[in-house]
Amino acid sequence: MDATQAVILTIITASTPLLLAAIGELVTERSGVLNLGVEGMMVMGAVCGFAAAYTTGNPYIGILAGVLGGVALSFFFAILTQTLATNQVATGLALTLLGLGLSGLIGESFVGLPGVKLQQLSIPFLSTIPFIGPILFGQDILVYTSIALIFGTTYVLFKTRIGLIIRSVGDNHNSAHALGYNVIAVRYACIMFGGACSGLSGAYLSLAYTPQWIENMTAGRGWVALALVVFSTWLPKRLAIGAYLFGAVWIMGLYVQALGFGIPSQFLSSLPYVVTIIALVIISGNKTLTRVNTPACIGQTFVPDR
C-alpha cells in the first residue's frame, strides 16, 4: 500500500461521517425544518452503535442500533417542533446538549473497551486490483451507503413525486397545506430520515473510524455537516464535493503537520473550514440557482388552521 493510496483511503474515511450526517440534514432542511441537533443525534448513534455491537459482537446490529438511536432523538425533536410547535433553533440546540449528555450516561460503562470493527468488503479479485482495488472495492458498507444516498436523494428529490412534495412543503407550507398535503407528516418523515442518517454517521465513527467509545467523540462533526448543507445550497452533489474537499484538506493538513514543514498547527486545522467555505461559495455563485434551491420556509413553524 503506497502513500497516495493510504492518503485517499484516510480521506474517504474522514469524509464519510460528514457526508452521512449532512445528507440527512439536507433532506430535513428541504422539507423546511432546521434541525440543529445533528451533533446530538450523531453522538447518540455512536454510543448506541458501539454498545449494541459490543454486546452482540455483531457490527451490523451496531449499525442498526445507531440508526435507531438517531431516529429516536429526531422523533423527539419532531414531536416538539411539529406537534408542539416549539422554536426549531432552540429545540435543535437543546437536542445537541441532550444527545451529548445522554450518550455520556449510556456510554459510561463502555469507555475504554475494545470495540467491534466494521470489516471492509473483500470481493475476490476486484478488491485485490493494485491501487484502485482497495479504494473502489475494499471499503466498508457504510461508505457505499453514503455514496448511494447521494445519488438516491438526488433522484428522489428531483425526479419523483415524493421529492416534489418534500420540496413544495419546504418552499411554501401554506400552499402545500392548501393543496391538501399533510405538511406536518411530511416533515416528521424528513426529520426522522435526518435522524437515521445522523445515527448512521455516528455509528460509522464508533464502529469504523475509531472502533471505540469516547465521550463527545463526534468532536463537532455535526456542526460541520450543518454548515456543509448550507454551503452546498441544498444540492446533494455539491454536498458530496464539499464533504470530500473538507476531508481531503483536513487529512492533508495532518500529513503536512507530520512531515514538519513548520506551519503552525492551528493554521492547518482551520484550513479545511476556510477552503471548503471558499470553494462552495464559488460554486454557488449563481444567485438565481441559490434562491431557487433555498427552502423558503426553513425554520418556520407551521400551524394549520382549524
Added chain:
Amino acid sequence: MGDHVSTKGGTAATTDYLLEARGITKMFGDLAANDDVTLKLAPGEIHALLGENGAGKSTLVKIIYGSLQPTAGSLHWLGQEVSIANPAAARNLGIGMVFQHFSLFEALNVVENIALALPKDTDIKDLSQKISDVSKEYGLPLEPTALVADLSVGERQRIEIVRCLLQEPRLLIMDEPTAVLTPQEADQLFLTLERLAKEGCAVLYISHRLDEVKRLCHDATILRMGKVVGQVDPQKETAASLARLMVGADVHAINANREHKPGETLLKLNRLSQDADGPFGVSLVDINLDVKAGEVVAIAGVAGNGQSELFDAISGERTSGTAGAVQIDARDSGLDTITQRRRNGAGFVPEERLGHGAVPGLSLSENIVLTRHSDDAGLSKSGFINRESAIAINERITRDYDVRKGKPDPEARSLSGGNLQKFVVGRELDRKPKVLVINQPTWGVDAGAAALIRQAMIDLALAGSAVLVISQDLDEIFEIADRIAVISRGQLSEAFPAGDLTLEKIGLLMAGAHEKKNPDATGTNEKVSA
C-alpha cells in the same frame, strides 16, 4: 349538462343544485365568521359572493373547499350530504379553487406546480403536453418549464386556472381573481369563465368590484358580518344598491371636487435607475416624475412591476445611485437616509402595514416614536423617550382618523387590518408632511376606512402638500388622482392628466405600451444622435 346552460341575466333554470350549503356556521372563539349561511349553486351558473373584508366570504369558500370544517350546518353535493374533510376530497368531488393569494411554489416550475395539485397517478411526463393543450384551448398561454418566480402575477393566475381546468372541475371557486390583472387580462378571464359556464361548470365568483359582478354573474349572494343579507340578481341591481347591501349603509362618496392648480415641484425623480435587488426583484429604468404642491399623482400598475422598488428608492430604504435622482423639496436626497428625508418634510407609508409599517409587538405609541423620534414632535430628548407626548399623539391620531381599538394603547398586531392602516396613514398625515408617498393605501381595507383614507390624502393635497399614491386599484386612482402614471417592468410612463385617460388606455400602459423595447439600444441611439 346542456339543459342547464343558463343565459346571462337569469338564474339557472334547474331544480337540482350542484352544491348546497345549508345553515353553515363557523365559530372562531366567540366570533361567528359564518352565521347560518345558505348558498345554492346550479350547474352552469356564475354566482357572485359579495361582501366587505371580514364579512366571511373567505371562511365560506374555505369550508366548501375543505380547508376549514364548519361548526354547524351541512354541505350537499348533487343532493347528497357530503363531508369535505380536506381540499383533496373537494377536488375529488370536482371542486377547483383559484386562490387570491396564490397557492403556488416559487421555487418550482409550472409543470411541477400543476403536478402537485393533480391525483397521485397522474403521469408527469405527459403533463407538459396536456398543459400546453389546455392553455391553448382556453387562450391562457403558459410555458410549462418556466419557473414560477420569474412569472408575472397574471401568468401565475393562469397556472392556477389551468391547474383547476386539468382536473375537469364542476365547480370553480375564484377568490378576487381580477385584483391583480390589467383590464385586458380581466376581459380574457371573463371569456374563459363564460365559456366554462356554457360547458356546465358552476363558478363561485368572489369579488368586491361591483361592475364586474354586474357584467359577469347570474346570481349574487351578499354576506355581511357572517350572515347572508341578500340573494339578488345582479342585473337588476345598481352598483350603489349592491354596495349598500354589502356595507349596510350608504357609502359616502368622497369629496374630490377641486381645481387642479399645482404649485412648485416638491418631489422630483430625475432619471432614477436602479438594478434589481436579487434575482426576483425588478430593475428601475430611467424614471422621471414631478409631483407638485397641491396635487395627487397616482402610479398604477399590476403588482410586481417595480412598485415596491420605486417606493423603497423614494423613501430611502434603498439609496439610489446619485444624490440628484430623488429630490425632495428641492434638496438632492438620493443619498439621504430615511430619517434625513423625513426631516426634510417627507412622509412614507409602505405597503405592508404589519411588519413593515408598524412593529407588531410594540404598542401604537411606541410605533409613533419609531417614525417620529427625529422630527420636532419632541418625542426623544438626549436619547430618552417622552412617553407622555407619544401617548398624546396617539390619542390625537386615533381620534382624528377613527382608529378603533380596545385598550387605550394596544399592540399594533391587535388592530384589524383596516384600523391599523388608518393608524399608519394617520401617523404620517399627523405630521402634515410636505411630501407624502404612500404605497397601496387602501389594500384590504373596508369601504368605510378606504373612503376616510382617500379623503385624508385629498385634504392633504388641498393644504398644499404633494401626494404620490402607488395603487393597483384603478377605481381608487380615478377617484383621487389629478395625474396618473403607469409602471410596468420597472419603467414609468409619462404622468397623464386623469381626465385624459380611459380604462382602456391605462390597460395598454399596464401591459407595457410605453416601454422602450430595449433600453440599452435606446441609450446607444441617443449617444449616436448626440
